[in-house]
Amino acid sequence: VRLRDVAEAAGVSVSTASTALSRTGRTGTTRLSQDTRRRVREAAEALGYVPSEAARALVTGAPGRIAVVVPNLRQPYFSRCAEALIEQLGARGLRSTVRVTDDDAAAELDAVMGVTTNDADGVLLCPHFLGDELMAGRTPPLPVVQMGSYPTRGLDHVPMDEFNGCLAAARHLLASGRRRIGFMARTWDDGGPRYAAYVRAHEEAGLEVDPALVVNGEDWDRCDTGLESTIGLLRSGVPFDALMCINDAVALGVLRALLSVGRRVPEDVAVTGFDNTTEGEFAWPALTTVDPGTVAMASAAVDVLVARLEGRDPGPVGPAPTRLVVRDSSL
Template sequence: MAATLSDVAARAGVSIKTVSNVVNGTGRVGAETRDRVERVIEELGYRPNVSARNLRHGRSGVIALAVPEIGNPYFAELAELVVKAAEGYGWTVLIDQTDADPDRERLVLQGIRSHLIDGLLFVPGRLSADDFAARTDTTPMVLLGERLTRVADRVAIDSYAAARAATEHLIDLGRTRIAAVGATPSGDAVSRGRYEGYHDALVAAGHRPSARLVVPQRRWRHESGVEAVGRLLALSRPPDALFCSNDLLALGALRALHDHGVRVPDDVAVVGIDDIAESRFSRPSLTSVAPDKRHIAETAVGLLADRLKGSFSSAPREFIAGFHLEVRESTEG
């Protein structure tokens, strides 16, 4: 039978209230008494009943993370880090997949899970500012990603800066016909940011951007990278480098280049964004912009904790996470 609060109190020779204060970090407990209670907790293997404690405070102890695709390795890795960060608050994380479908995203936004959760971490893909303005659910929410600022607390990377760093790396290698796979100036905030970073890096280096070298893709997956390479290699003057808007596109591109007998990086250098685990094990291994995913997860969970504690009633806060370039064989083999 699991040890109870009463068992700990009896063994330590203190009141139940004292044990509760030690467990919850509340009240005034002398150092010697605290040490004795903590030793007994360890000896008996006592574990607090988090569910009961949450119910007493009107909380479920559950938060939700809503992402477009849990099968996308970036979101899977981010979800793992969110779960670990949430454990520090005694929270369980419910994962919701929206498939970037606007109707499903609106259901999330309007509180389809609000009776189950205390707070929401949300990666919106297709919602507009009007959708957020129409929100009536009061569940605390933190957004992840570049979309829609000033509607809630938000944590993101700077897509423009990440894309520019990736493109500048290719320029520094002496590449002059650099294609952009995935990003488009007419897309969402992420797509536009990555296109603009690519474009501005070329202009700053004295290169003339070519529309023929820009291959937008609606879905940033392996097969889209394969399709893009087929189109680019059919050009009379194919590219000598590819900037891909995420690693899945880049990994698909690597496969297609191999199948066409194109050497990487000798003939074509390739860079992606996200630094997913698969990129370290591809052949050649993929150079990628690595966002600080741990910082993103921990900051987002911390912001949600602040809102749940009522620590902030101010305007939405915004945090931009850092990144660095992981140089691997696909550019410097």
């Protein structure tokens, strides 16, 4: 039940309903009559409405609390997402609390369903596992906005344009004359949008993907995956002149493996990442990568959550624009 529902039932505005449900029945210089307060509270009780600290904060100026949920903080992308979300919440006068799910699907579901976020009035989530199957038709007890990943039925979603970002990276490698481009590392059955972009770019160039150049990885949030996968590819003897990495963390491991065996980057092997992390910028050589628009996504996610807290429908949200950042690793 939303505050807007209570306001409509009582025949008042959303801000008046919020004021009526406050402890004092006033907000700033606004005072309400006893009759108005009574009608709003009776409507709230009849509908089963539970006041939200965060929604009230948007009217009164008092800080509310929003849970920022990420799978881990070791992956630079997720730590940057958490930072961006916290900054955007702070700019709107909302407090934040961080929950780390330790790459556990059950913990992710618990955060969405309020089990581990019962001290918050809303959830901003960067998921690893959340989806229709995991939710199984459940309805969260509080507003939830999902940032990146695949959309989940019934939840607000701010998408990342993974496909076009990776398409730009793959086209860049092909335009530089590379023809034996490895994909590091495929982690799903279908490879997801990043792998689909890799395939599309080859098709555009009239090339077929060599399955021997598609390397699977166990954990795409660790540099170890890039290191181990590259060592395996080198030992296989399969020739390659570029490695397109699923993210910057994998790419950093790839750079370490190549340089340790004397492969020059980019002269012998060009390397690209995805996420535009600070670690990639200061790697040697500096990493070509895709900026996924993290700050723009975070801003949009907070806008959607604020709309829900205020009882408004935020409407559909398009993906943030991606940007190819070309550096020394692929020149």
